Amino acid sequence: MGGIESISTGAASQDDLYRNAADQYGSSLERLAIAYEADPEKRRDLSQDIHFQLWRSFESYDARCSLRTWVYRVAHHVAASHVLRERKIFSKLVSLEELEMLPDQEPPGHIEMDQRRNLERLSVLIQRLKPLDRQVIVGYLEDMDAASIGEITGLSPGNVAVRIHRIKNILARRFHQGGSHAE
């Protein structure tokens, strides 16, 4: 609990760093919370936890990595711990490889391709993934390059590129399939 006890030291710069990060990445962090939690009430808690831990983390921020990498690492760490805590005994998260093999649960005949429905499908798809793959897909959807995603996740850029290729396949199959049906 040492970190909690000593929060008042260097509070000014810690607060400034937090404010700066919250201003720059606030909406991205909200979207990240959506990727990890479907329930709105729990999501609000998760989002608050992310902000809280982010603020705490700035106590030891030493610019060894970029602010963006730092913010995303903290946020993903908090969210991954949340997934572990909330995991039900019989629930099963899948990897990108497994997801690629799985058929789309929604029969194309029932797909209503409006923006809201698409977003819902995308969120559900992400929430089924294991935390590491979620980090990659969130990075991809936030328009990050492979090197940045690799810095956050710890995967090599080559490995990230392979995963992004899989993500593109999955998304293309699920979204364009539905889209062409609706047209």
Add this chain to the structure above:
Amino acid sequence: MPNDSSRHDPITIWKNQPTEPSTMTLLLIRSKVRELRARTRRESLGTLAGPIAVGAFYGFAIKEFHGFAPALELVFAFAILWSLAGLYFLNRGMWSRAMPGDAALSTGLEFYRRELERRQRLFRRALGWSLGPILLAIATFILYLAMVGGARFFPNGLPFLALVVLWIAAYFAMRMRGQRELQREIDELNEIESADGST
């Protein structure tokens, strides 16, 4: 109104989704610090469940069968000592929401693997230091009942006994499944890391 291609572009869909603005303020963050401390205290109190359960069995057995089997009383005393020692070990590695201050220096892969390993260790600790003494106390209590009731205990006590055994077996089966799942994920992460290292 978005055009048709943007309606199907996942990046556009993702980035244009409506989000609730964060309600966190620095004032709220400070109140969260206090809340975290209070939660940690509450979680510490939760670990008292083991010694309380063992003590309850012991108290009941002493009240009902005092002097009947001194050896079993010794076993109960041992179970209580065991669960009290467990208080220390359980609190030491408790599941906490507070992240280590330098956590952001770890990558997602390192952090997630550490969390999985921590969860495995926590389960083993809880098994050894909390559930272990409770099981010993239950077994001793059943032994008391069997010795006092003799042959009459078995037809009467059989449903209770069956229920206890079923509960324990179900608990272990579910937990072991969870453990296997954790181990599988750790192995997967190790594989990913070694494949990354070798490329």
